[in-house]
Every structure is written in C-alpha cells, then in structure tokens.
Amino acid sequence: MTDRRDFLKASLVVAAGVAVGKVPPVLAGTGGLPKGLIYTAEAQGKWAGKAKSHAPVVSIDGSKVTIKTNHPMTEPHFIVRHTLVSDNGEVIGAKTFSATDVKAVSVFELPAGKSARYASSFCNKHDFWVTEIGS
DSSP states (O other): OOSHHHHHHHHHHHHHHHHTTOOOGGGTTTTTSOTTTEEOSSOOGGGTTOHHHHSOEEEEETTEEEEEEOOOOBTTBOEEEEEEEETTSOEEEEEEOOTTOSOEEEEEEOOTTOOEEEEEEEETTTEEEEEETTO
C-alpha cells in the first residue's frame, strides 16, 4: 500500500467482506485473508513472532464479550482499535484507543440472538489482526 489511507480503505473493504461472509474478488484463492493485509495467530506473515502481542484474545461470559490485546500502549507504538463482528456480519461494537490508554481492553454486550464471530485489533505499526471466535 502506498500510504496509511490506502491501507485503512483496503482493511475496511476486507473487514466488510469477512463480516458478511463473502470473500472480495481480490481475495479469491487466498483462503479469504490476503497476505500482507490481515494477520492472524496462524498466519503472521512478515510479523512472525508478533501474535502474542497483536492478535486479539477473546473471552465470553454470558452475553459479555471482552477483547484484550496484550500490547504496550506508548506514543510511538500502540493498539488503535478493537472491533467485534457478529455471525451475520453486523459490527456489534468498536472501541478506539489512544497511546495514553493503560491497556487495550474493550467490553461489548451481545444483543439478544446474536453471536460473536470475529474480533480485530489494529496496531499502528504492525497492521490489522483478526481472531475468529470459536475457531
């Protein structure tokens, strides 16, 4: 990507496709997640070894979903955002962080009849990480 705006636009397109269960044509044949754009604990790409501090960790207690990213929060390097997406592709919630936040932790309430499917964590230096819930 040529700049951060291009990356963020592409991330939104991919996240929307993942959320609704459709793989955008640009991702066809890649297993649904493009190399160099979205990272997971299983597919760390160029960020090999970074999953423990970048892939979101999800816990569910009843209808409460907690997303944690075990990452330091400092001015030059921090988690920017968490997003929680339901089974049917709806964004259940999103939380934006700043470098001055102590931890990257967000808590969301699942609406009745909804299930959480994906959690994402975006790092300002190490890109967009997704954890599939229940996988």
